[in-house]
Amino acid sequence: MKQLILPFLMALVCLLFSCDYSPSGKHFEEIDPEPQIVAAISLNAQQDTVLVRGGTLLKFEVSMLGHKTFGYQIRFDKWVLEEAEGLPDDLWFVSTQFPDGYYTLQLAVLTTSGTGSLADKYKLEAAEVYRTWVVYIDNTPASPIAISSITPEDGRLKIEWQPYKRKVLNKFELYRSKNGYNRELLATFTNPAHTSWIDSTYVGGPVTYDVITYPDAYSYNRTYGPAYAYHLPLPSIAQSTFDKDNNLILSFNASPLYNNVKHYELSYTNGMHSESITVTDTVASFQDPGFGSNLELKLYTYPNIQPKNWSNNQAYTKTTVPGYGTAWGPYAGTLVPSPLTNLIYSFSYDYLKIIDASTLKVTHERDIRNLQGISPGITKTVLSKNGRQLYSLLNGVIHKLDPATLQTVETFSIWELLGTSSYSGLSLSAVSDNSRLLVTTINTWNYTSKVHVVDMALKKVVADATLTSYPPEAKISPDGNALKVGTTVLTAQADGSWQALSMSEQDKAALAFHPIKPWYAVKRSNSITFYAIASGAVERSVTTEAALTSYEIDAESGYLYGFANGMLYVYNIGTGQLKRKLKMAPSGTAFLYKNRIYSQDRYISL
Amino acid sequence: MRYLKSTLLAGLMLLAGPLLAQSKIYLEPRLGVGTFSMKSMKEFQEMVIEELEVNAKAVDNYGPYFQYGFNVAKSLNEDDRVGLFLERGSTGGRVAYKDYSGEVQVDTKLRYTSLGAFIYTLNPIKESEVKFIRGIEASLFFSKLKLESYSRIYSQSASSTEKFNSLGFGFKPFVGLQYPLFDMPTTLSLGYMLNASGAFHVPGDSDQYLVRNKYGSEKLEPSWSGLRLNLSVAFPIFKHK
Numbered sequence: 089m090k091q092l093i094l095p096f097l098m099a100l101v102c103l104l105f106s107c108d109y110s111p112s113g114k115h116f117e118e119i120d121p122e123p124q125i126v127a128a129i130s131l132n133a134q135q136d137t138v139l140v141r142g143g144t145l146l147k148f149e150v151s152m153l154g155h156k157t158f159g160y161q162i163r164f165d166k167w168v169l170e171e172a173e174g175l176p177d178d179l180w181f182v183s184t185q186f187p188d189g190y191y192t193l194q195l196a197v198l199t200t201s202g203t204g205s206l207a208d209k210y211k212l213e214a215a216e217v218y219r220t221w222v223v224y225i226d227n228t229p230a231s232p233i234a235i236s237s238i239t240p241e242d243g244r245l246k247i248e249w250q251p252y253k254r255k256v257l258n259k260f261e262l263y264r265s266k267n268g269y270n271r272e273l274l275a276t277f278t279n280p281a282h283t284s285w286i287d288s289t290y291v292g293g294p295v296t297y298d299v300i301t302y303p304d305a306y307s308y309n310r311t312y313g314p315a316y317a318y319h320l321p322l323p324s325i326a327q328s329t330f331d332k333d334n335n336l337i338l339s340f341n342a343s344p345l346y347n348n349v350k351h352y353e354l355s356y357t358n359g360m361h362s363e364s365i366t367v368t369d370t371v372a373s374f375q376d377p378g379f380g381s382n383l384e385l386k387l388y389t390y391p392n393i394q395p396k397n398w399s400n401n402q403a404y405t406k407t408t409v410p411g412y413g414t415a416w417g418p419y420a421g422t423l424v425p426s427p428l429t430n431l432i433y434s435f436s437y438d439y440l441k442i443i444d445a446s447t448l449k450v451t452h453e454r455d456i457r458n459l460q461g462i463s464p465g466i467t468k469t470v471l472s473k474n475g476r477q478l479y480s481l482l483n484g485v486i487h488k489l490d491p492a493t494l495q496t497v498e499t500f501s502i503w504e505l506l507g508t509s510s511y512s513g514l515s516l517s518a519v520s521d522n523s524r525l526l527v528t529t530i531n532t533w534n535y536t537s538k539v540h541v542v543d544m545a546l547k548k549v550v551a552d553a554t555l556t557s558y559p560p561e562a563k564i565s566p567d568g569n570a571l572k573v574g575t576t577v578l579t580a581q582a583d584g585s586w587q588a589l590s591m592s593e594q595d596k597a598a599l600a601f602h603p604i605k606p607w608y609a610v611k612r613s614n615s616i617t618f619y620a621i622a623s624g625a626v627e628r629s630v631t632t633e634a635a636l637t638s639y640e641i642d643a644e645s646g647y648l649y650g651f652a653n654g655m656l657y658v659y660n661i662g663t664g665q666l667k668r669k670l671k672m673a674p675s676g677t678a679f680l681y682k683n684r685i686y687s688q689d690r691y692i693s694l
Numbered sequence: 695m696r697y698l699k700s701t702l703l704a705g706l707m708l709l710a711g712p713l714l715a716q717s718k719i720y721l722e723p724r725l726g727v728g729t730f731s732m733k734s735m736k737e738f739q740e741m742v743i744e745e746l747e748v749n750a751k752a753v754d755n756y757g758p759y760f761q762y763g764f765n766v767a768k769s770l771n772e773d774d775r776v777g778l779f780l781e782r783g784s785t786g787g788r789v790a791y792k793d794y795s796g797e798v799q800v801d802t803k804l805r806y807t808s809l810g811a812f813i814y815t816l817n818p819i820k821e822s823e824v825k826f827i828r829g830i831e832a833s834l835f836f837s838k839l840k841l842e843s844y845s846r847i848y849s850q851s852a853s854s855t856e857k858f859n860s861l862g863f864g865f866k867p868f869v870g871l872q873y874p875l876f877d878m879p880t881t882l883s884l885g886y887m888l889n890a891s892g893a894f895h896v897p898g899d900s901d902q903y904l905v906r907n908k909y910g911s912e913k914l915e916p917s918w919s920g921l922r923l924n925l926s927v928a929f930p931i932f933k934h935k
Contacts, residue, residue: 093876093878093927093929097723097927097929098723098764099720100723100725107760107786108784108803108805109757109759109785109786109789109803109804109805110786110803111754111786111787111801111802112753112754112788113753113754113788113790114753114790115750115751115753115790115791115792116792116793117749117791117792117793118793119793119794119795121794121795190879203795204748205748205794205795206791206793206797206798206847207750207795207796207847207848208795209746209747209748210847211846212795212848212850213795217870251725355901486777539707608898636878
């Protein structure tokens with residue numbers, strides 16, 4: 089028995105030698121095979137439909153929240169634009185290689201499944217995550233936007249246009265231009281649904297509006313819409329009247345764009361004087377603007393909002409408002425009344441005219457264009473106070489004219505009369521009733537003149553005097569026996585000689601001759617005293633309200649009239665009484681003729 | 695290695711010669727069960743789990759298992775015995791994972807063959823036939839590691855087997871009881887094996903060794919340390935006259 093146990097045990101041991109430990113056990117993990125992916129894919133274009141024109145940068149952003157990615161594909165319809173490992177970078181997409189229309193853009197990212205399974209960990213289980221966008225390609229030029237209507241609405245100007253129907257649009261701009269230039273950008277729109285705009289700066293005048301469409305960011309890719317011309321006349325003066333105090337009452341048409349208008353301004357300039365008033369109403373008044381000239385009135389319309397390159401000159405209307413009084417003429421040049429022949433002469437560089445003082449119509453006219461030349465302050469046609477002697481310097485030759493017809497009666501050469509030709513200019517300063525003509529020769533190199541008293545009947549120089557002031561001023565009394573040349577006053581003596589009158593320099597400077605009587609007048613401050621030329625005795629004296637700067641005597645009425653401080657004063661020399669005090673327009677001139685005060689174009693009763 | 699083993703075996707035989715010459719010789723088949731610390735191997739399993747990146751588990755981690763072998767013993771006198779022994783033991787570990795998509799299994803099969811000597815003393819317990827014994831064992835450990843891995847993902851599978859060797863030594867103090875069962879001294883002992891081994895390396899090339907963590911700083915070595923429960927039955931094969 090024992091002998092059997094040992095072999096048995098030894099056999100058992102040997103058997104056990106081949107029975108090594110064998111590891112065992114299993115572990116099964118319950119995992120949901122459904123991919124668990126939280127991913128975000130976005131594109132720099134905000135909308136789901138991406139509008140593309142030309143080239144555009146597609147910036148994709150992919151967030152896979154811890155998932156590993158294998159690669160990606162950017163698909164464009166049936167094409168693959170890009171395919172690579174990792175995640176997509178920016179892609180410059182050139183749309184011009186595709187015809188216009190709709191396309192599908194898709195970014196597909198191949199990623200681990202996210203289940204956490206063995207296959208997922210070893211990247212043998214993949215999921216495709218993708219996002220799709222609609223792409224619309226439009227590479228044809230923008231369609232023009234046409235303005236459909238422009239109308240005042242609610243006190244403003246409403247501009248309307250047809251909506252832009254195309255999808256790709258960067259912006260469009262509304263412009264206004266004046267007279268084809270001064271192009272001004274009014275508004276910029278990016279929403280194609282915008283179809284109107286209120287112009288708050290337009291107040292009137294001819295303008296054109298147009299719209300420029302930019303389909304993309306390149307300014308040279310633009311389409312001009314047709315220009316739409318619009319003209320709403322600017323407000324203008326409708327009516328003007330003078331009240332009994334000669335105040336000017338004006339009314340004007342208001343702008344229908346009342347919400348665009350801030351206020352109006354009325355202004356006029358007359359000589360050195362200008363006046364302006366701001367009005368919000370449509371009625372305005374100016375205090376008596378004075379007699380003797382029309383008013384050039386400007387009505388400015390100021391907008392509430394001033395456009396960028398605003399200038400006052402852009403928005404005004406100009407109206408000439410006639411001064412008060414009865415219209416006549418108007419006549420250009422110097423108006424010389426001749427009461428004794430009941431005529432008024434008009435002497436200008438172009439024409440000599442005779443106006444009948446009763447009818448105020450021109451009876452005779454002579455064309456002297458290009459015969460006198462233009463030299464301001466130099467008179468070349470003179471008429472005697474009695475209206476009988478009329479001389480004119482035409483083409484350097486003295487013409488004696490018929491005062492009733494203006495026809496040449498006789499001509500005189502200067503050489504023949506004066507025996508000299510050493511002068512550079514000529515002037516006829518005055519003529520007496522007995523045809524003593526003052527012919528002035530001027531040397532312009534030193535502005536020294538010589539006044540020659542020529543007896544035209546005898547064709548003989550009877551006196552001469554030198555004058556240093558310019559323009560040369562010389563006067564002769566109606567009887568031809570007294571002469572004032574600058575500050576020299578000479579009187580003719582019985583023996584034919586001339587004698588200087590003794591008086592103060594001041595009196596000589598302010599000396600004038602009476603048109604009818606053999607008197608001379610001297611102005612001293614506020615008084616004008618008349619002296620007999622022959623005896624020097626005081627004949628009359630008038631005290632004036634103001635020191636007159638210039639004065640004349642109407643041969644018909646004998647009234648003295650003169651100007652001071654913008655006023656016209658008329659005095660009766662006989663009584664010394666003030667007959668009329670009248671405010672003059674700053675650039676106005678006037679003369680007295682019988683019982684009327686005349687300006688170039690109007691007259692009123694004295 | 696084979697040469698080393700042969701040399702050791704020859705050495706033991708030479709040692710056995712004089713013993714055989716003067717005393718009774720026993721052949722003792724031995725069967726035991728032991729636990730294994732395998733600390734390093736468990737760390738290796740953790741590394742494998744970590745590298746798999748799935749929720750794998752160590753479903754088997756070097757559990758207790760049988761050892762078997764035989765002793766050749768000789769009585770030095772009435773109470774003391776010495777002898778030589780050859781023992782073989784094994785254990786193993788497994789890291790496993792399976793889900794719907796596939797599976798992974800990494801088995802580490804460990805086996806040792808130890809060749810050693812022992813000495814113990816018998817002390818009768820009063821008048822009974824049961825004797826108390828105490829002794830020690832010293833041995834060389836020839837360890838083998840078989841690394842078997844298998845993976846399958848969906849229908850694709852792969853497997854590999856690699857073998858590594860390690861050399862170590864052990865020291866085991868033990869106590870036990872001996873009883874003459876059917877007139878054959880039958881010994882039941884309990885001891886604790888203290889084992890130290892070198893790194894597992896590619897057979898024939900100790901420079902190519904395994905590591906037990908990702909950084910390669912610590913070597914992978916078996917640790918057969920643990921409790922040992924052993925049963926042996928002695929058969930006298932020579933009687934010296």
